[in-house]
Amino acid sequence: MRALKRAYARIRGEIKIAPRRRIVARTLQTHFGLPAVPDLVLSGSRGHDSIYKVRAEGRTLGMLRLVNPYRRRKTPAPDMPFISVIEPERAGREAAAYQAGSAAGLTPQPLWQDKDALCCAYLPLSPLHDALLAQGDQAWRLVMATSAALQRLHALGVVHADASLANTLADDKLTQIVFVDFEYLPAPHISAAAARLYDYLRLLESTWKFMPENLKTEYADWIAFMAEVSAAEGFSEGDLAPLLPALPQLSSQTGLFTALRRVLSGASA
Ligand SMILES: Nc1ncnc2c1ncn2[C@@H]1O[C@H](COP(=O)(O)OP(=O)(O)OP(=O)(O)O)[C@@H](O)[C@H]1O
Numbered sequence: 480m481r482a483l484k485r486a487y488a489r490i491r492g493e494i495k496i497a498p499r500r501r502i503v504a505r506t507l508q509t510h511f512g513l514p515a516v517p518d519l520v521l522s523g524s525r526g527h528d529s530i531y532k533v534r535a536e537g538r539t540l541g542m543l544r545l546v547n548p549y550r551r552r553k554t555p556a557p558d559m560p561f562i563s564v565i566e567p568e569r570a571g572r573e574a575a576a577y578q579a580g581s582a583a584g585l586t587p588q589p590l591w592q593d594k595d596a597l598c599c600a601y602l603p604l605s606p607l608h609d610a611l612l613a614q615g616d617q618a619w620r621l622v623m624a625t626s627a628a629l630q631r632l633h634a635l636g637v638v639h640a641d642a643s644l645a646n647t648l649a650d651d652k653l654t655q656i657v658f659v660d661f662e663y664l665p666a667p668h669i670s671a672a673a674a675r676l677y678d679y680l681r682l683l684e685s686t687w688k689f690m691p692e693n694l695k696t697e698y699a700d701w702i703a704f705m706a707e708v709s710a711a712e713g714f715s716e717g718d719l720a721p722l723l724p725a726l727p728q729l730s731s732q733t734g735l736f737t738a739l740r741r742v743l744s745g746a747s748a
């Protein structure tokens with residue numbers, strides 16, 4: 480029933496956004512110097528916005544995020560450490576993150592933007608969530624590689640606020656790791672240091688239910704990484720409390736959470 484409701488909301492949202500989509504498609508035709516209006520092929524649908532592949536002459540020229548005000552979603556509860564960026568600023572938030580991240584290869588490159596839309600380069604990479612589902616035994620490898628990439632993103636002054644393997648694209652060998660979908664911001668009650676900590680915790684939280692049971696106690700390397708990164712990024716145990724409402728899975732893992740608290744309070748891993 481929920482899936483049906485979601486499908487209905489998506490179709491309704493697409494019908495209502497159609498006039499704006501047609502205008503954007505014509506603008507992209509001019510931008511890319513195309514002989515015909517490109518096809519906008521709906522690709523993502525779970526978030527607030529409509530995500531399309533921009534297709535012309537048998538090629539994908541870019542990925543378009545079109546803020547869709549007709550696809551209203553629940554606003555996060557006030558105790559959550561993140562907030563939705565209010566439309567149409569969402570395209571601007573994503574553009575700013577992509578501008579900062581793309582020079583370092585950590586986000587797609589922005590190609591064209593408008594107040595409610597952003598077209599970025601299409602990358603021949605796959606969401607790491609697919610890799611997790613196909614090879615659960617690789618869960619920690621995926622989390623560790625993505626965590627290291629998050630640290631590089633933070634060094635550019637960008638936090639993700641919805642880090643997950645679903646919002647991380649990569650090649651098979653994990654040589655290129657790229658973040659997409661910057662549709663949230665840290666909530667105003669979250670410090671900059673806690674927002675950086677949240678990215679690492681949210682990544683693991685969102686992976687947890689897909690991780691094979693026998694791997695859930697294999698967190699020693701991750702704890703060691705958190706010890707290192709907490710010193711480098713300036714977060715500590717005191718930053719955990721406001722993040723807890725968004726971490727039901729992790730915070731119920733007594734062993735892992737005790738070890739995390741220990742290293743965040745400055746003890747060695
Ligand atoms: N620049 C890109 N290059 C290649 N694929 C991309 C790019 N940007 C997004 N994608 C693909 O589109 C999917 C959806 O993008 P995004 O996460 O930004 O939107 P979403 O609202 O969360 O949609 P979804 O519901 O599909 O997750 C990504 O998981 C990825 O597979």
Ligand SMILES: [Mg+2]
Nearest residue numbers: 526645646660
């Ligand atoms: Mg997404």
